[in-house]
Amino acid sequence: MHEGLVALFERQGGVATAEQILAVVSRRNLEMLLESTTVERIWRGIYGFGAADTARKLRGLDLTCGETVVVCMATAAGLYGFDTEGDAALHVLNPIGHQLRPADGLVVHRREGAPMVMVSGRPATGPAWTAVEVARTLRRPRALATLDAALRSGQCNLSKLSRAVALQQGRRGIVKVRHLLPLVDGRAESPMESEARLVMIDGGLPMPVLQHEIVDARGRLRRLDFAWPDHRVAAEYDSGEWHVGANALRRDREKLAALQDLGWMVVPIVVDDVRRAPGLLVKRINAHLVARECA
Incomplete structure (x- = not known):
């Protein structure tokens, strides 16, 4: 590629x-560079x-606007490490x-009152x-997953989430x-664990302890979702x-056997239990709880 063009891209972060x-x-x-995908x-x-990754796309927007653009919603959540939805579009x-116009893969928002911080120079x-704003747009189970992930990331705490809710009062989805x-x-270690917990709560089950730790008969630490x-x-x-795989199956069986030796009843949960048959899942867990109370 032409040396002058290489130097141009290097000076401007690849755009x-x-x-x-x-x-x-x-x-x-x-045109030849585009055909060979050397330039996109x-x-x-x-x-x-080269490849148009997120960072390069953002630098392209900076170049368009003549200033560094502010990311929000899922793109900001991704920077913080709590994007649960995998939204590929830039927000x-x-x-x-x-007047930055929306385009394929680009969503432009107008937000007033949003606090700004710098994350890796952006x-x-x-x-x-961000967590509250994303959660407002999602169904209850996924909204809880986002809020759980935000708290788990260490980027914010409950007090700050409550403050953000107050600042967004009156906006769609904020009551939820x-x-x-x-x-x-x-x-909660995964979005589906958050969804499963909400099913349990909505079903009237006692609040479970998350990531409960016990030591088995061999002195090994076991954690329960x-x-x-x-x-x-x-x-x-x-x-x-x-x-998946023989090793994973062996580990699962060893864990189950160790828990059974300690007198624990373990209820397995899969995605269909949570999303397609939540009522049956609640009944199954509740039956074991009642049986243990009567034992």
Whole structure:
């Protein structure tokens, strides 16, 4: 590739405008670079050297606006480490004095009152504000998953989440988030564990202890996703991803045997239990709790 073009991309973090590129190489050369995917079109009139990853796309927006754009919603949640939804689109705030237009893979928001912080050199809406704003747009189970993940990330605490809820008072979905706040628990280790816990709570089960630790007869520490220690009843969520293969199957059986030796009843949970048959899941767990009370 032309040395001048390489230098241009290096100076600007891997992005350049069409005008800048054509000042260095011919239009035919640019077309050849695009055909070979050496250079890729990121946004209208903006090109990137190499794969258009999130960072490069954001730098392309910076170049378009002439300033560093602020990320929000799922993009900010991703920076903080609590994006539970895997939204591939970029979410940014429209810069003051600019008219940044939405495009494929780009969602432009207008938000007033959002606190800003710097994250790895990129301005973003504050973590608690971001968590609440994302949660407002989701169904209750996923909203709780986002709030749990935000708390688990260590980027915010319950007090800051409550403050963010107050600041967003009157906005769509905020009542749902306010009602979920008392249930938020950073010990939930996955979004589906959050969803399963909400099923249990909505079903009227006693509040489970999350990530309950016990020591088995061999002195090994065992952690239970959901536990009712007084009843020695536990529930374990099986994602399928971490329980595949002979080694994983052996570990699961060893854990189950160790818990049974200690007198624990373990209820396995899969995604269909949570999303398709929540009532049956609640009845199954409750039956074991009642049986242990009567024993």
